[in-house]
Amino acid sequence: MLIREATVDDWSAIWPFFREIVAAGETFTYPLDLGQEEGRGWWLLPAPNRTVVAVADDGTILGTAKMNNNQMGNGSHVASASYMVDPAHSGRGVGRALCEYTIEWARTTGFRSMQFNAVVETNETAVRLYRKLGFEVLGTVPEGFRSPAKGYVGLHIMHRPL
Numbered sequence: 001m002l003i004r005e006a007t008v009d010d011w012s013a014i015w016p017f018f019r020e021i022v023a024a025g026e027t028f029t030y031p032l033d034l035g036q037e038e039g040r041g042w043w044l045l046p047a048p049n050r051t052v053v054a055v056a057d058d059g060t061i062l063g064t065a066k067m068n069n070n071q072m073g074n075g076s077h078v079a080s081a082s083y084m085v086d087p088a089h090s091g092r093g094v095g096r097a098l099c100e101y102t103i104e105w106a107r108t109t110g111f112r113s114m115q116f117n118a119v120v121e122t123n124e125t126a127v128r129l130y131r132k133l134g135f136e137v138l139g140t141v142p143e144g145f146r147s148p149a150k151g152y153v154g155l156h157i158m159h160r161p162l
Contacts, residue, residue: 001094003101006051006064011040013061014053017086018043025148027123028082029155032148052101054085054094062089065098067105070115079106079114079162083126095126099133107162114160120145121154134160 006014015036022030022039030042044051049068053061063085070080081102085094106114114135119127121140135158144155 001057001062001097002055003052003097004055006044006053008040008044010053010061010064011044014043014064014084015039017088018064018084020087021084027120027126029118029145050105052098054098056089060089062086062092063094063098065102067102069111070117077110077112079109079111080116081106081114082116090125096129096133099129103133103160103162111162113162116156116158118145119156119158120147121156122147122150127156127158130158130160136160 018039019036022028022034023032025032034042043064043066045066045068049066051064051066054063056062063083065081065083067079067081069076070078081099083095083098085098103114116130116135119130121127138157138159140154140156142154143152145153147153
């Protein structure tokens with residue numbers, strides 16, 4: 001698997017699984033009916049932020065990550081990232097590879113830590129992965145997320161030093 005910079009041309013391969021994940025409403029705080037053009041603007045970030053794709057040997061895009069400052073100004077020394085793995089390729093280490101890649105990007109770019117502001121507590125696969133990679137739950141917003149399947153659930157704030 002190769003992780004490389006995403007291009008505008010990659011969006012046509014990202015969009016189908018992006019749409020599926022967002023429409024399911026279980027892991028992102030995005031509108032369930034987010035349109036393709038708006039989604040592209042939210043996901044394909046301009047420099048100095050970055051968006052990458054994980055690509056199989058045959059060229060198939062397996063997943064994607066976006067990396068950015070968590071806050072602006074005096075909070076800009078903390079990085080953040082978001083990840084989407086095509087459900088057809090889940091359980092193969094794509095999410096872990098993308099997460100490790102973003103941690104290294106943040107470290108080498110000079111960020112002091114990485115923080116995720118909205119990790120749905122019922123997204124147990126992601127929470128488990130982030131914990132394995134050194135993230136801790138700093139707090140949970142009770143009923144901060146409305147899951148279509150599970151109702152109101154907590155939204156974790158997760159953090160790790162770099």
